[in-house]
Amino acid sequence: MYFNKYPHRSNFSFVETFDPETGVVTAGVRVFATEVDSHEGDIYHVRVSNPDVWPETCGLSELDVPAPCARQRLKANDDFQLSLLGRDAKPLITGEFGVSGDASMFVFELGGDARFYGMGEKYFGKMELSGYRTKFWNTDVWGDFHFAQWGEHPSDPPYFSLPYLVAKIGDEYVGFLLHNSHPTFIETPGSDESRVFVEWQRTSERLILGSEGGEPNLWVIYGPSLAEVTRKLQKLIGTTPVPPAWSLGYHQSRWGYGGHADLMRLDEGFAKHKIPCDGLWLDLDYMDGFRIFQTNEANFPDGVSTTAETLAKHDRHIVPIIDPGVKKESGYRVYDDGHAQRVFCQNAEGGEYVGLVWPGETVFPDFTLPRVSDWWAGYIQEFAESGFGACWIDMNDPSTGPVDPNGMRFADGKLPHEAHHNDYSLGMQRATFDGFRRARPHERPFILSRSGFIGSSRYAAIWTGDNLANRFYLKSSIPTSVNLSISGQPFNGADLGGFGGDVTDELMLDWTKAHFLFPFLRNHANRGTRDKEPFAFPEPVMAVIRRYIRLRYKLFPYLYNLFVQQEEQGDPILRPLFYEFDGVGLDKIDDQFMVGPSILQAPFVEEGVKKRTVTLPGLEPWYDAANGDWIEPGERTAKAGRESTPLYLRAGAIVPMQPGTPVDNTKELRDVNLHLFMPPAWSGESELEYVADDGISYAYTSGARSRLKVRVVSVDGNLAIATDQTQDGFGLIAPTFVIHGDPKSVRLNGSEVVLEKNKVTLAGKPLAVVVVRA
Structure with a gap:
């Protein structure tokens, strides 16, 4: 798998003949069946099939497809040229379809003023994404790239694949969703001179969306606004069920917290300093030799349930980590049971595929099989009943260490790895969710996941993977989380203060002020780094961190109601400015964002800056939450303050x-x-x-x-x-x-x-x- 090389259109055969009556097309020497279906809400599905080329599968993700509709804004003409009509009944986009082996691509001509957003989780550091080539293939960034590639630069592809793009063409919007679990790619027209040092590095003048395998299934969503397109996308792939209220609180985590003693120390610290906190998280240390579902008894001398009952007095929950990898060890209950029931992914020789991760030699449940998902859910149920309030699932890219993952096969060895690599994490999320529902049928589960795919919004929140305590990750976290939000994964957030490296006092303050209203807020740190609990900082620093954690809890009813609206309507929690307002250049602003419809944040993300320009959109004044002044819209200057942050509320909110x-x-x-x-x-x-x-x-x-x-x-x-x-x-x-x-x-x-x-x-x-x- 090449991460940074892409199929080129010159190597593809494009459709040459088309029979509109039968839907049959020819491309090169092969024949394909096509369908162009119209659904309510201006949602269209283009499917190309040939069972000799692609098995009939879209992977594990489910779509809530609207009812069929007679309206045909998207049409295929006599040459199978796809044309989407705009509000003036003239073509807004035109496109063609081509194949090369089992790879496929759609190539679209758009207006010259087209601009692009979304792409799921990308670390590009920009809201607007013209001039990019990108691939969708879940990676273990720290394991699959060298430090020089991810230390202070965007690495691509990252942990989470959501092959979705939204294009703004004039004042109309079109969303494109590649519903294909195989590796996919997108190439947007435009120019980014900072990344072009030879002419042939420029991207195509046309929009390209394709896959390196798997049946082509493209969903096209039309809307007069970004909000309408985003709502339609979210309802198609699944809105986020209203999560448990405690999951929207503040969470404390560290690789190094091992069990009861650490949790009691944290509980006492948050109570002593009167800092609200809902979740205390355990990394690998709580396990018995990295064996999943097996707790180190020395870390919980009186059992997990006793610790959980003590923390419940302050309404705190224990959230441990769970990896998909099972230690390959005879005598280990989980492995012996899984081996006997043949639940693990196979290799090309029909044996169990073995990777090298935390436990050493490791095998992996095959979540493409319903019986395996049921098996996993049973262990999760037992795990939850032992006292754990939720879990975070990691390494589910799936990460296989230095072992090539392409040797892992799915569906009892019948399907190659690329068929389900990207949605492996979705299968794990769904089975884990089911296990918690079995343990507590009337309680909403909370699951946090590192990797994901189309439909993860139904089962899990996402954190944007391992990051570092530096300004690059702080600055890029804003467009990364906002674009992920409008791509259909609204419950997301980055590790507060950076997972790796020692955060400085000033960086921690800036990060806290920037993220205190992100949908998911977790302070997480790597082993061997500086202590990052709020009360581990000097008193003046702690006081400011505490202030913004408390402000999050003060605004909890607002956040909770945004999640209610997400489930019912599909609006994201974090939004770009142009989601709510019209205005030239709003999509070029990468360091401001909306929290719901009413709150605008413009945090300080650059080191040592004493003032910054803030764009206040719209036609009405904004309320400055720092000093109570009403400020007219337009470009304004905000001054940095140790205790304050640029936070604004719109008129009439x-x-x-x-x-x-x-x-x-x-x-x-x-x-x-x-x-x-x-x-x-x-x-x-x-x-x-x-x-x-x-x-x-x-x-x-x-x-x-x-x-x-x-x-x-x-x-x-x-x-x-x-x-x-x-x-x-x-x-x-x-x-x-x-x-x-x-x-x-x-x-x-x-x-x-x-x-x-x-x-x-x-x-x-x-x-x-x-x-x-x-």
Whole structure:
């Protein structure tokens, strides 16, 4: 497998003849069947088949395909030239299809002003992705590349493959999803002079999407906006079920935490310093000789359940690591059982495929087989019942150490490795999810995974792999996580402060301020590096880290409701600025992002910078959460402050928050403060549907959820607030309104109210507010 060499269109035979009645095409000397199907929502499926070339499989990922639709915005003409019509009924894109052996490609002509986003998890450090060639093949970056390639430079491909691209053509958007578990590739037109030192390195003038094998299945999604295309994609590949509330808290991890003693020390530290924390994580050290599902009893002298019960007093969960690799050792229960049941992947000779990872010689469950997934889920169930609250699954790229993974075969040895390399992690996620559901049928599982594929959004959060404590990884984390979010994996985040290397005080502060509202927030560190628990830093540094962890918990109702909207509508949590706003050049901004529709972050990511330019989009003023000023839109200058960070809220926003300043991980969704951000003498309208449930069970799916609709109308600063509880399955929601602004008058549900003056601290100094109690 070449990571950085790509099929070239000159080596392909493109369709020469097409029978529209039968769908049969010829390309070179071969004949193929084609289908161009239309589905509701302007979603189209192009499939090319020939069982002698490609087995009829799309891998393990499932799609929620919309109903068929008579509308045909995407058409194939008499020469099988694909044409997608835009809103003016003129071709927005035109394309052709070609084959070379069992490789295939679609080549599209787009308008000259086309721009590109998405591509799943990529470390390119840019939001807009014109002029790139990239491959989708899950790797173990630290194992498969030399340090010089990933230390302070983008390595490609990384751990997670999601072969999706969205193109902006004029003011219309088109999404392209290659539903193929084989290695795929994308080449975007455009120019990046920094990477071109000879002319032939330039990418094609046309968009190329292809695969090195597997049946060609291309999904094309049309939409007038990025938001509409993203929602359609997310519903097609699977929205993220609302996770357990505790998973959205702060998490502490380190390679080196081994068991009960470490967990008690951490529990005491977070309680002593009044720092909210929901998850305490264990790396490899808790295992007995790297044997999965086998805990080192010396690390838990009274059993895992006893430790779990003690941590439960502070509502903390133990989250251990699990790798797919099983130590090849007679007498080890898991291996002996798996060997007897023939659950492991085979090699070309029909024996068990053996890699070299943490346990030494290692074998791997074949998750392409339902009986093997069931076998794995049984061990996960036992593991969960022992006291573990969740798990993180690592090395599931799959990583095989120095052994060539291409020797690993799937489906009882019938399928070559490339058929399921990319979705191996998806199979592990699904089986692990099933195991936790068996152990706790009424509780939402939480699984974190390093690798993934199309559909991982249904089962697991993703962390963006091993990173380093340097500015490259801090800066690149923003476009990486945002592009991953709009590619259909919204529950993601990077290791806070960097996994490898010693983080400096200043870098840790900048990283915390940048990431404190990322969907997943975990502080993780490598063995032998500086201690990174918040209370391991000097008191002034710890105080700032604590401040932003607490602010995350204060904003927990907002984050939780974004996940509710993700499950119901498909909107991501992190968004590029142009997801919410129109404006020239917004897609070139790589160091700002939106958290939901209302919060804009513009963190400091460069070392030693005292000020930075912030772009505030739209036509209305923004509220500066550091000092309470209202700032007109446009390019503005923000000054660096040790305790503050550039954090802005849009005019008219209704943002649910917890009351006061949280000092522990308590979460109460019914007693909520609804913060209204109203500029002076503002005229406008805002609406919010706020949701509350128990945050842990599936009872909300059968009605145990409450909904409150809030509508705010302001006329020259005179506010009228209306509330309507439309669902009460989780009881009464009791809102308190906190107004950032100086309203002339306030009416609540038609009645005048008493206004209380108070102060609230967000991202800087205490801010004057007006409080209205329902």
